[in-house]
Amino acid sequence: MEDWREVSARKKKSNLEKIPNEWRLSADIRAKYSDSANVLDVPKTSGVLSSKEVEITEAYDASGLLERIAAGELSSYDVAVAFCKRAAIAHQLVNCLTEIFFDQALERAKELDEYYEKNKKTIGPLHGLPISLKDSFNIKGVQSTVAYVSFASHPPQESNSVLVDLLLSQGAVVYVKTNIPQTMMTADSDNPLFGRTLNPLNLSLTAGGSTGGEGALIALRGSLMGAGTDIAGSLRIPALCNGIYGFKPTSSRVPFSGKTPPGRLGSPSPIIASIGPEAHSIRDLELFMSTVIRAEPWDMDETCLTVPWRSVTIHGPLRIGLILEDPKRPLHPNMLRTMKTALTRLKSKGHSIIDITTLPTSLWTLSLNTWKFFRLDPQKTPLKHIAASSEPWVPSIAATMQPEFAHFSPDLDALFEMNVERKKVVKEFHDLMREYRLDTIMMPPYQTTAVPHDTYGFPVYTALANYLDWPAGVLPFGKAEMGREREEGFVREGVVYEPEYLPEKVEGMPTGLQFLARPMRDEELLKIMAIVEDDIRD
Amino acid sequence: MEDWREVSARKKKSNLEKIPNEWRLSADIRAKYSDSANVLDVPKTSGVLSSKEVEITEAYDASGLLERIAAGELSSYDVAVAFCKRAAIAHQLVNCLTEIFFDQALERAKELDEYYEKNKKTIGPLHGLPISLKDSFNIKGVQSTVAYVSFASHPPQESNSVLVDLLLSQGAVVYVKTNIPQTMMTADSDNPLFGRTLNPLNLSLTAGGSTGGEGALIALRGSLMGAGTDIAGSLRIPALCNGIYGFKPTSSRVPFSGKTPPGRLGSPSPIIASIGPEAHSIRDLELFMSTVIRAEPWDMDETCLTVPWRSVTIHGPLRIGLILEDPKRPLHPNMLRTMKTALTRLKSKGHSIIDITTLPTSLWTLSLNTWKFFRLDPQKTPLKHIAASSEPWVPSIAATMQPEFAHFSPDLDALFEMNVERKKVVKEFHDLMREYRLDTIMMPPYQTTAVPHDTYGFPVYTALANYLDWPAGVLPFGKAEMGREREEGFVREGVVYEPEYLPEKVEGMPTGLQFLARPMRDEELLKIMAIVEDDIRD
Structure with a gap:
């Protein structure tokens, strides 16, 4: 068996070779930045991008960019070149890409321009938008290693994931896939095949995971919209860590078929991974969701529910249920301050805040309950994929190994009981929403900002929405000061923070807010988030 | 422990005592009928019903009756009395009821009349309609034994099933619960607590199951609309056997919470029981579905999906995929004739029939696959409920014990594989629908008509829709001649029928047709069934 280091080195080299020489950063630029640097401005100043390319990649969110393309003011080709270049720069800075297929992207962009030229209209609402994809999506002609060294010998995929076909049908351009954690079950996008993705706001901190390559790439504006998955926070954690927007829809609304799984298919777990967007604005999250669902994905994917996208209007004031913190994971002063600031502003705008922090079952227990469902496979398939190459375990995996799992060996009897317990909790939350007539639940996405590598730990604040299968979104608000x-x-005496409160290390890093709504109310939740965002900004 | 026979005798006696003396059939009327009699006309001729009550119970489907109540031409009270009487007669003829609460019903009907009088309008679209309920629904103040002798000592229920509350909120009157099979997992509504429900069209034949008490009661017009459940055909089998209409919706559209389960809660099976109606017309099936879903049941029941009822229009001609028969369960000459007759008429009306009978996996295998999901509980909870009273097993249970299950001892590993197999099949059917652009699949609901008691066997033709979680409806068409x-x-040489082809025994019994559609297309399926019905009638 080939040594895993050689496999990894070859894969990384092959990726770098897909970046044209003129898009490479010079060694002296890269040497300029300390281990904890913020590199967000490097793409602009690198000299690789023309001033027009800087404008294309920095002046808009996806919706704004699409308007200019649709108006004929920007060509799809110029946009694709700009984002390919910027993604290449991002990768050299934070190691966020796993697969690069710029040639395919530029070819596609040319076709879109020809279509536009000929028909005087766009192919669809995503005409010309480069969309980045988490590594687990399949692209015809491109590998899906899902970051296992043992998958590096797999042939390129023979077909696209259903969502990829759908996005293409609506006019999107696909150009890169992005990095993930080993097994996709930790919050550090680190693995022996591709290495670690760094946080572009502070290279010494985690970019989050499992959709972490996306988070870093989007923060660097190497992409304006990326598609990822979320089974315990994997879209929302990177959104928080990188200061962008993330949305986990109700499961089975966005087509999931045709992806490469990091584990075993056929799990009886009721916790179902959900595909959603990371982006630069709430309207971009909505653009993704409405475009995908209006394309009637249930026709392309039998696992997708026939539930049309509804146009909804939400009239404030809102009734907001507040879950402030879990005693096992107290909010760090930065996140506590952000929550309190947001709450004060929301109240001042007339919204009602109903404190439901004292839950029948704690967030901590519910997140352990969630994780047990991830441990149902008697064959421990991810372990086999890892053992197949003798690649080492990444350090952050240990953070998900709670002592509570030591004696947990699931069987069918346990699964019946886990299901009964889960249904009880789902009913409790449903009843809470009805009893207090809540439009949404507001809670922190995590106890603090992005933290030093390998210290993120158990995702206590994000797993709830997956356990319930409720939609949940994260928006950036505030920062560590x-x-x-x-x-x-906000620095409380006698509180034991986990992970450690390290104010110097995270100074200036973004904090954020998380909102949940009842199942299938993805439409309402996005409108609620937009109202909140309007009302909390200075 | 009290002997189960005594418990059963007491329960039956207490039910009979709830039937007023003047509603009882005289011994000589009952003696008039042979063991294979058709008793459909007995209610009319029994002398118990006034001519107005005969008209109320015989002249309408539910929609028609509701129109007359809404127009002020019939009072809810008179309607309730008529159906209470007729249900009482039906019970004395075919043993179809498990719980009787006429007093509650008449009280409720009076309140509805007072509301109507005062407000000059109805309380909702079901104002004044008596709706019968399968025994597993809970009614406040009424027992839910689900036909276990060991449950006969349970106290009355303290609250209504969610659906019951919903139906009441829309104006319904509830008055009886109806008989089911022991364990609810056979097609003969027979159990040691209540005894066997007979088929009113031929007392020597099965009324079907598990919603069999409903089927018999509705055929006798002791009810125009009943709510039951279906996990392998339990609404559709009695519809066929009794010559009425039955509809199994996509799961999680009709609220399921607050029922008494015959087995263990928390099953990880992806085959989910679905509540639906049995009735006298397709428009009544639609009335039930649209009324329930327009009441926004997801607000009352956290297990119910937020998927609004859509108003749809279907323009023919239809593209109909045909599954004619499974080689392991050849169609009897009666059902084969019915299918061929319907196909000829549908073609003559311009509909396209696409034969998909040769499936990638046979119906037989798929029904075994379905049944394996019902055998996941390591504690075999129904067996415990039976053992608790030493009640005997009913004979028809044996029919579901296929030799294929002898060595099936499920564990988590097996469940992963069962799920993978099921998802493969779901995709195959989805792809079939797309490839041939099918609006619906047409197939027989069973290989023949209602059959002699305890011979129905394995529900090969109905389990498919449950395995896929597709909506499916049965409409009566044709008869054994x-x-x-x-x-x-139509009598084919060399064909081995299972159960035996006994033309003399089933002469004149109704046959029927079954239609399936893709998930969540309940709306479309009902419209398709209406088009088909129009086009196949002479």
């Missing part, structure tokens, strides 16, 4: 946290009294 | 079957060449 240790001076103010201290001055304003 | 041995003379024509022979003359027209």
Whole structure:
């Protein structure tokens, strides 16, 4: 068996070779940045992008860019070149890509321009938008290693994931796939095949996971919209860590078929991974969702529910249920300050805040319950994929190994009981929403900002939405400011923070807010998030 | 422990005592009928019903009756009395009821009349309609034994099933619960607590199951609309056997919470029981579905999906995929004749028939696959409920014990594989529908008509829709006519029928047709069934 390091080196080299020489950063640019640098501005100043390309990649969210393409003011080709270049720069800075197929992308962009030229209209609402994809999506002619060294010998895929076909049918351009954690079940996008993705806002911190390559790439504006998956927070954690927007829909609304799974197919777990977007605005999240669902994905994918996208209007004031924190994972002063600031502003705008923090079952217990469903496979398939190459385990995997799992060996009897318990909790949350007539639940996405590599730990605040199968979105709001946290009294005496509160290390990093709604109310939740965002900004 | 026979005798006696003396059939009326009699006309001729009550119970389907109530031409009270009486007669003829609460029903009907009087309008679209319920629904103040002798000591229920509350909110009157098979997992509604429900069209034949008490009661017009459940055909089998209409919706559209289960809660099986109606017309099936879903049941029941009822229009001609028969369960001459007759008429009306009978996996195998999901509970909970009273097993249970299950001892590994296999099949059927652009699949609901008690066997033709979780409906069409079957060449040489082809025993019994559509297309399926019905009638 070939040594895993050689496999990894070859894969990384082959990726770098797909970046044209003129798009490469010079060694001296890269040397300029410390281990904890913020590299968000490097693409602009690198000299690789023309001023027009800087404008294309920096001046818009996806919706805004699409308007200019649709108006004929920008060509799909120029847009594709700009984002290919910028993604290449991003990759050299934070190691966020797993597969690069710029040639396919530029070819596709040319076809879109020809279509536009000939028909004087766009092919669909995503005409000319480069969309980046988590590595687990399949693209014809491109590998899907899902970051296992043992998958590096697999042939390229023979067909696209259903969602990829759908996005293409609506005019999208696909050009890169992005990095993920080993097994996709930790919050650090680190693996022996591709290495670690760094946080572009602070290279010493995690980019989050499992859709972490996306998070870093989008923050660097190497992409304006990326598709990922979320089974315990995998879209929302990177959104928080990188200061962007992330949305996990109700499961089975976005077509899931034709992806490469990191584990075993056929799990009886009721916790179902959901595909959703990471992006630069709430309207872009909505653009993704409405475009995908209006394309009637149930016709292409038998696992997708026939549930049409509804146009909804939400009239404030909102009734917001608040889950502030779990005692096992107290909010760090930065996130506490962000939550309190948002709450004050929301109240001042007339919204009602109903504190439901004291839950019948704690978030901590519910996140353990969630994780047990991920441990049902008696064959422990991910372990086999890892053992097949003798690749080492990445350090962050250990963080998900709670002592509670030590004696958990699931069988059918246990699964019946886990299901009964889950249904009880789903009913409790449903009843809470009805009893207090809540439009949404507001909670932190995590106890703090992005943290140093391998210390993120158990995703106590994001797993809830997966356990319930409720839609959930994260929006960036506030940042870590240790001076103010201290001055304003958010540093609490006697609180034991997990992970450690390291204010110097995370200074300036974005915090964020998380919102949940009842199942299938993806439409309402996005409108609620937009109202909230309007009302909390200064 | 009290002998189960005594418990059963007491329960039956207590039911009979709820039937007023003047509604009882005289011994000489009952003695008039042979063991294979058709008793459909007995209610009319029994002398128990006034001529107005005969008109109320015989002249309408539910939609028609509701129109007269809404127009103020009939009072809810008179309607309730008529159906209570007729249900009482039906019970004395075919033993179809498990719980009787006429007093509650008449009280409720009076309140509805008072509301109507005062407000000059109905309370909702079901104002004044008596709706019968399968025994597994809970009614406040009424027992839910689900036909286990060991449950006969349980106290009355303290609250209604969610669906019951919903139906009441729309104006319905509830008055009886109806008989089911022991364990609810056979097609003979027979159990040691209540005894056997007979088929009112021929007392020597099965009324079907598990919603069999409903089927018999509705055929006798002791009810115009009943709610039951279906996990392998339990609504559709009694519809066929009793010559009425039955509809199994996509799961999780009709609220399921608050029922008494015959087995263990928390099953990880992806085969999910679905509540639906049995009735006297397709428009009544649609009335039930649209009324329930327009009431936004997801607000009352967290297990119910937020999927609004859509108003749809279907323009023919239809593209109909035909599954004619499974080689392991050849169609008897009666059902074969019915299918061929319908096909000829449909073609003559311009519909396209696409034969998909040769499936990638046979119906027989798929029904075994379905049944394996019902055998996941390591604690075999129904067996415990039976053992708790030492009640005997009913004979028809044996019919579901296929030799294929002898060595099937499920574990998590097996369940992963069963799920993978099921998803493969779901995709195959989805692809079939797309490839041939099919609006519906047409197939027989069973290989023949209702058959002698305890011989129905494995529900090979109905389990498919449950395995796929597709909506499916049965409509009555044709009947067994041995003379024509022979003359027209439908008696095939060398075919081994299972159960036995007994033309004399089933002469005149109704046959029927089954239609399936893709998931969540309940709306479309009902419209398709209406088009078909129009086009196949003479």
